Amino acid sequence: MASGGVEGSAELRIDGAAKRFGEVAALDGVSLQVARGELLTILGPSGSGKTTLLKVVAGFEKPDAGSVKIDGVEITALPPARRDIGMVFQNYALFPHLTVERNVAFPLEMRNVTKAEIARRVAEALALVELAGYEQRLPRQLSGGQQQRVALARAIVFNPRLLLLDEPFGALDRKLRETMQLEVRRLQRRLGLTTIFITHDQEEALVLSDRIAVMNKGTIQQIATTTEIYERPANDFVADFVGESNIFHGTMSGTGVVTLEGGRQLRVSTSAVPGKRVGVLMRPERFASGGINAFAGEVVESVYLGTSFKLRLACEDGLELLVRQPARGELPAPGARATFGIDPDAIHVF
């Protein structure tokens, strides 16, 4: 297993998956592909359908329409037990009556692997998650982080074709969460495991993913690389959900000029044709003091965040801006006047 699991790992393809619960469309025609060895994050608020999508992939829910294929083979109707998918549940779902060793051995026992082979692979998996020596403990005798590692070892010990992670870090404190995120990422890369990771935490999604699929109301809003999602979101929802943002709407009033609702004109670099209704995204950290596209106004709120100042600026024409500046010098007090500018290249038009 440690020696390159890439050959066991597969690509996943979902086509037009739909699932209704009564009146609610939990999945409304979702299609996506995950390449061999890729880590795709499905990011969305609760109720966006991400958990339903995961259950469809794992086989715990049957979609009303659409198909799920692993390496081109349809598995839509296959029971979970025959899908060869490793899964880490939200609360780990470790078997409380079995020791760490027996928990990790479970998927191998179900596959009638020989005793000697089980012992070897369990030891290998536990070493991989740095839990050698904990074989005889029961889950309740472990810390949250350790339980998480056991769940991870159990999910990868049988060389699954796909790894599913369902908000696995939710129960951990911040520091441990960051450690585990990096660890999971390292392990996933090393094993070359095709992985789907579910979360509602956009920061976590940015740290971990090759690509992110942002979901809302049962549909995929955008599926792209992390930088693409952050720098060039496809719509309001994505722009707002991922990262801090200033979003405005307006009309292209000339080549490279947007007139915002309210009349203010912005210089932008886009190929959008004049007359087109557009959204404008300005990330708070992209502002500089002065320059093109100047926003002058009064600081109404200021917060010191260690590495940066976070300011809320009320402009004369009624616009409100969220601005982040590197923390240097005095924190501007509320009531102070300030001017910030933003480069046309730093404005995303969608």
Next chain:
Amino acid sequence: MSRRLLVLACALIYLFLMLPLLVVFPISLSSAPYMQFPPPGFSWQWYERYLDDPQWIDATWRSLYIGVSTAILALALGVPLAFSLVRAKFLGRAFVERLALAPIIVPTIILSVAIYGIFAKLKLIGAWYGLVLAHTVLALPFVVLVMVAGLRDFDRALEQAAEGLGAGRWQTLRRITLPLLRPSLVSAGLLAFISSFDEVVVALFLAGANMTLPKKMFDNILMEIDPTIAAVSVIQILLVSVVLVLIGRFGRGLSGSAR
């Protein structure tokens, strides 16, 4: 002040519950040939009389195996029933649940008369397995109550995890679900056993010449009242106490969390 009242009330209730035991234990060890309290002296004679009387020993064994059989049968019926009540959606589910608990509500004597009528036709009066059938009806509510409580608390993500890891339905049931429900199963089985082992009303109607321990005790009180009955009581109390300790140690309460 109010705390003292509470202590006093508790003490009185405790005394009320314990007094019969405080009387029965000394009398069972009495040297007098008749019921007398306090006993004039100490002797093991009533225990010896119990052990030397094949009727008493027969009745004890019969009660034991009827109790064990009842527990097994009640589990065999009650566990699947509890599963379907908690996990399946079907028309009349609430009705079936109440029906399963009905034997607690219907007076035992009414139940006994009804069962007597049927069993007389089926020639089941006096048969030990007939009594097992009747006791199973009485024990079923305990099994269903305990198992339903256990199943409602059960984290089904564990079963999903098992299936996702490659276990089929039966493997999941055998390797994950039943082992995790063991405390509930132990409680349910032992409660079913006690409900049969202690039961006298149905036994009076159905046991015929084949005495169970409670029925033999009842007859004994009617015929010749002597301290043997106290000795038998003590033995029965100790037996049931052992079972209750087992429930406390390995079982799961109706309300409490799993151990």
